Amino acid sequence: MRSTGTSRGVAVRRFANPQYGVACMKRTFRILLAVVGVLLALIIVAIIALPLLFDPNDYKAQINAAIERQIGREVDISGDIGLSVFPWLGLELGRVDVANAEGFGDEPMAQMNAAQISVKLLPLLSRDIEVGTVSLDGLRLRLARNDEGRSNWADISEHIAEGQDQAAEEEQTDAPEDSEDESGFTLESLQIGAIDIQDAAVSWQDATTGADYRLTDVTLSTGRLVDGEPVRLEFSGDVAAPAEKFAAEFNLITRIEPNIAEQFYRFSDLSLNVLANGEAVPNGQQQATLGGNGEFDAAEGRLKLSGVSLQAAGLNVTGSMDGTGLNAEPSYSGRVTVKRFDPRSVMRELAIEAPATQDSDALSSAGFDAQFTANNDSVQFKQVLATLDASSLKGSAGVENFDNPAATFDLDLDELNVDDYLPPGSAEQAQTEKPPETGGGQEQKEAEIDLSALKDLRLDGKLSAGSLTAANINVTNAELTVKARDGVLTIEPLTADLYEGNVRVSARVDASRDTPRYALKGNLNGLQFQPLLKDVADTERVGALANMNIDVTTAGKQVASMKRALNGTFGFDLRDGAFNGFNLAQVIASARSRLSGDGAPENGSGIGDSETTPFNRFAASFNVVDGVMAGRDLNLVTRVLEASGSGSYDLGKNALDYTVNATVPENASGKLSELAGLTVPITLTGNLMSPSYSLDVKSALRGAAEKRLQDEKAQLENKVREKLEERGAEVDGEVRDRIKQGLQRLFGGQKDAAPANENTDSSPDAQ
Template identity: 30%
Template sequence: MGNIIKWLLIGLGGLLGLIVIALVAVLLLVDPNDYRDRIEAAVEQETGRSLTIEGDLSLSIFPWLALELGRTTLADAEGFHDAPFLEVDQVDVGVQLVPLLLRRELVTRTVVLDGLTVRLMVDEQGRGNWEDLLPEEADPEPAPMPDEPRAPRDLGETLANVGGLDIRNARLSWEDRQSALRLQVDPFNLDLDAVRIDDPMQLQMDWVLTGDDLPRVAGELSSAITVDGTLSHLALDGLRLEVTASGDDLPADGIAASLRGNPRVDLDAQALDWPDLVLETLGLRAELALQGRQTDTGPEAEGRLQVATFNLRELIARLELDAPDTADPDVLTRVGLSGDLRWADEVLHLTGLDWRLDDTTLNGEISMHDFAGPGARFDLAVDEIDLDRYLPEPAETANGPGEPGPAGAGEIELPLELLRGLDLAGDFRVGRLKVAGLRMSDIHARLHTDNGLIRLDPTSAALYDGRYEGRLQLDARPDIPQYAVRAQLEGIDFDPLITDLTGDESLLLGRGNLVLDVTTRGNNMDALTATLNGNGRFRVTDGAIRGINLAKTLRDAQDRLRGRSPEDTDEPRRTDFSELTGSFVINNGVVRNDDLSAQSPLLRVTGNGQANLPDETIDYRLRTSVVGTLKGQDGQPREELRGLTIPLRFRGDLYDPSISVDIAEALRGEQLERIEREVERGRERLREDVEDRLRGLFD
């Protein structure tokens, strides 16, 4: 037995000695550069492309069987680049010799690729210059029968001996001649630790991406990667992606963004769990708890999004953009967002939405099925908002504030192409709203869009102790947009409404109704005014008209007709009425009314005329009849005014008309009245004379 062991040891030692002698002989007698031509010929025969090894080949054997390759190039496919498809300055690959000889186990050291360059191209026919290097697709093997057990595969045992990967100073170019897109990544560096199953491996990457008419994007990625033995579960701990973009159209300091978290990937279930995704850029911080999976119908995901409150004005300043001109400089300083999201069947659902803008909160849900259109369905509610804070201050024209500006002012530039692509439908509600000075509450509107036809139908609101019901429509399909408004106001208090709308004291007091049905079209205020058409009617009760005291005006007119000086009194310039009614027709901006009627205990007023909105002129006549007794300054009744009709004429500037008494008509009216009175007196005298004569005959 001892002799057997002895001879075995002697044999093993001899074998090892022979191996050592053989390895030394290979190193001394074999020059790998002698095989350069054979290697190049074999590659060309296999791929059809020429391989050129310009640098030296270096071979080492113990303890690593290693090959170092100098500068090497692989030609591009015919019809693509003249430059090589692939270039590399240095390649270093090595495997441990002893595990390879004794256990047939492949243990590699870090693979080093230095100066790697890859040029990818898609030609005009859509053919890629890498396609001829891919193996031909073989016919798929039939799936095993259910009772046929599959051979277990544990790739982890194989990859556990991989020593890592080190790519230095790499360059990657991409050219798509179909879309004229050119991109380049230069440099690209990657450093991956030796593979360790169930233990973290450190990954470091950095790159710079450039392209025609694109910003320069520099990025860094780091993470500790853990995989299990079956490569079915992947954990990325401390994942951090830093990206900086710079270019002519970006701020001088560029735009930096950071993405981090600890995602988990289940490759077998095709699922992602990322509970702590954090994105930071330009002072914004967004947090997302995300879960995703691949299903038979496509990818699905769900999560919770929260954007911390930020200052939108500061964000605009960082982007070196002009902040919007707002009446209140303190708006757009507090913006935040939170909500639940879900992606399924190519539709993004946002539910539990809580959007904050300064003092306003929006809640509800949105489902977006088209981001290009865009297309969405929604149900949203706003608690309160003062839009006047977000609108520019009213411009002062050359004629002064509130006065008409030059022709062509008020240009309206609508994004017609965007409006034509909208596919929106939904409801929104507003608790309280202020816009253009008007105050409304309990607003509800339903929005529909159809290839540029945009409707708010129906719409309703409570305002000024009354109600509004109506429909608004914008037709953006033609080159010149068209508008339509149908509105019905009931029980409205006109005094505060007109005061809030104009900013001046209202000329009309009272409560009433208004029905309006108008259309118009145009790209500026002048065109909208000139093409305004439609009709309406109104009724106001228990009201008054400020700015004119018809009773005093009648007394003054009667005094002038009689050659007397008008009384000097401090009576208020106001005319009360119990009811004011009328209707109007609008034809190309000219508003015509022929049936104005106002009634009070003392007066009856009728009127007719027109207001030319494009020319901003008015020509209107009021006829005021006294049905009661007017008292003068001395308190004495003026019975002579009873039954008198005084015509008033409003003409000239629409916003500051001159008011005059139509003397000619008044005189004609008074003369007719005198003639009628004289005729009546003559009839009375004739009747009395006839009666006297008849009595004399019978007596």
Template identity: 30%
Template structure:
């Protein structure tokens, strides 16, 4: 036993003496010129080791190295590609005999990396990794060796009966302190910096869980950012897979206009092919918008890393800002989703979106491309656009406008000339390929109430195509198609609208705030033009509007009453006043309006009723909204007129009525000049008929002056 102890002491003594001799006789710093020479030979770059190199023998073999710099070629903004203040590395010797590589703590302090691309496109990474000429010459040696070992005489037999034991590896830890990096691209005009990076990894070995932590701060252009995180990491023993658990990340970012105050992400566990539970939150401000978003989801990435699956995605975002339709809004989203990495395609199913009281359900997809491709199919039970935008009824709006005018200049909501000539920004139509359908059970917009709304819309190559907008409204139906082409200097548009069986009066009351017209209406609209600014639409729109109304009334004017007034005027009398509603009933009203050069005109206005026939022509100026129409009204039947007054005696009379004023305040008045002219023509015609009758009745006596005077007196009594 004593011999064994003495032998062990001898071995220890030899090792100690050997280490002492190594420390005394071999200075590792004497190898610095050799190391620098080899680096220069293989990379063409200089390696400057200004710090000391020191041995380490306990508890493992290793070395420490002081300040070291790896130079850049001339012409770059910083002298060094890589530099560090100090580094440490060690390896345990005894485990090597068991084919286990046990690395001690790896430490790097004050490390800095600088990468630059010049305006010419040259980078300080160019040339690295290329073998030197000497190295290329050396490559011929293995070929000779390979040829040599083909001889059976020189190759010893390998015993494969005993499989070799695989190597294992472990790492005591990694520590990176105060590291930094700069990536500068002069060609693109960008610069990003990691000002501080700290990273630690606890003891690490395949098949064992390790803890990793980091914190980083830096900037990208004017955007400054910070981030820190912690997770547990497991590398499989076969080194073919990895797992994470208890992942927690936080970050922030800020520049002159954006302030992302906090971003957080937590994940319970992650491994390919398995489901993970994820929570996230985002809070901050961008120009005119503050947001506070949080959400949860289940995440799965397949082992081939080709598909990302998301289940039970739930996101809630509280928004505040001037860019919103409301000062404050809450948006909620729930959906399942998949993302195909090979196709760059995200699809959404079971999607439920809620923006305050507006709710939509459906599905959709998004394909990432130079022009993103979006598809959707959405539905909603009810959408009240007016309530959502905070716009009241048309009556309230009109009253508000009137109060504004009364309150003084600028108090109303009238658009300025600049606003009326401002074209909408349609540049977004050129940046997306979009197509989809929307169905709404009940829709209210601009105070109009629609049901069973179906919309089919597409946007591609700068053209918006409203393929379908069908809806039921006011006991009738509407069908609309439209296109907007944004590829010219002024956008071109065309609209085709077909309205059938609509109750006109309730529609006008809701939309325009007036009840001037009632009846069941059919309207066909075909318009096109250049420019979508309000002023240009009025000036440039061209096309036709056909109207065909039945069983209705025109409110604000009582034509039979005006006929009685006309009759009294012809007699030089005052019409008897009867309290009657100011309306004119009709059984049919038809007209075709031709639109062009800022004017809408018609020459075939026709209004029919059992009592009256009304024909009209004229125009309205779409820019000034002035009205200039002439309406001719005739009594065509013998009956009691509106209000119970007999109009038999004017059955042959046509009453001309002038419609003047503007859209807001039309005025109706008798055209006295035409009426008197018509009266004179009737009187002359009647006088000729009387003379012809007297000749037949009295013969030559009809020329008697007394008889002529009597006939004259009778005619004047009829027309006065």
């Protein structure tokens, strides 16, 4: 009993001693460390020994079956399976084939030669995922769609979807209501050492469209992939479209900065190089380079591109874009610039034959710059600046409703000479070309005017031009308002200044009917006619201040039929001008001299470049009925004569039949004095641009002679009448005297004898 008490006391004293307690704790900790060390050693040995003791290739059948259950398609893992555990949990696969769907051929839908992936073990303890290099070699993916529109992966998608639905139902049934995903693994904690894909290929064949596209020799490599840190990406390969006889090599290099938590991705220093070749490629080969920077916010649905540049075929295009609402209703805005380029050089690069132009320097420089806004159904361009050689075009333009496009524009052109861009000699040909002679012969077969483009054209726009030259006619301050809808094109109005005058025109083309209809109405005021004729027809035959008006309609599919169907009115009024090339007064005088036998006058025939017929006014109006212009009110007033006229012009036959009656004033002097007061008929026939004329001076002279005879006869009659009146008074006195004498004799008056010869008086005066 004593000894026991002694032992207990010793124990109590030892326990109460702090040094003794510390020693015990140290010994216990050493034991625990030893145990843990032994366990870790056993684990490490087990991990190292596991790949040696466990061969995953022994379980290929089970692995195949598991994958087949997941995708519903036969899988063949013919290559070896490699497994590593420490310090990386790694998996290596050899050849794997996934069978194609029924009806899509015997080749596998997907296959690969080798794949490798590994995960570092220790970071998993802190819920971080560190993946090593993910490599894939020899991937082959054959995608297709049959003529019924079903793809060769549709059954896999359906099978996986069914499995996911079933798994979701089981989780909802078995899981507690307050269960949460407490795995702690997130994409933000994912790190991938690199991705390396070599010798991959993807093909797409669509039996519904006949499309056949192939992507081969694909290589994809990246640097270390960590959320929030930039990584270099390189992607290259070959693309081909055998049916289109097109192939291309491409190489893409860029830096990507992903932010997975915020679904925000940024790329910079993008460089895409493409080398295309094949029969479908102009000149058999073309090279293009694309560069730029961008940001994509998946959560906000926003894409922003900046510093975009494209070089191809001699073009250098730059721009920027901001796209919003990509998750709902996308809209885009930005700017695009095509830097100055040589159009002829670009056409050569694209195997397009550059047109020959009158101006050899034409098509030597062009450019484009504009801001744009767009959505899924429209695009608008604002602050447009387009240049072509010395011309520039500013304004806005757009297209709405891509399904049934409607174009709008409001543009201002500073200057343009259209003739510079026409084939050489076309202007001279237009001036010298004679109208076809159709009268009296069989009408030449003429092609119909194609107005099919108007059927679906929807247009609403305004165009102004500071200076515009076409067909050698120059107009300034031109303004045009044009609309097109439902096959009807209207121009209302077109206004312009030209040759010191101005013009206002409205026009309408109705192509909605089987036979197109046309209408034209316009007024021209204060035009200097001579420079216009010089520019249009290279002639100066008429010079005057001109006013004109036209209001006509027509219909037809050919120009000839349109001429025959022309109806309306036309008129002109020329003031203070001259007809050059002939002197009307001299022509009449010359004809009179020849008829009278006097020979040619000293002043010539009146025909020649130096001859002219000045006039104060030359005016006429015409009614147009079925292509025939008829008028009866032509009026010409010159310093030496006046003229009136009537007749017609058949547009369809290009036949002129007009008579001008030139009247010589009563007070005419000089070479027309002998024709004073007479009217000389002048007949115009033939082609309008080069008519034939004839003067009926003989009739005028015959009329003059008859008039002179009448005048002389009247003068003679007057003289005889005056003489008779004078002698009548004398005879009357003598008769009175003789009657008186006779009465005196009869009634006993004077009885003197009468004179001896009284009864024989037979003098003329007595008679």
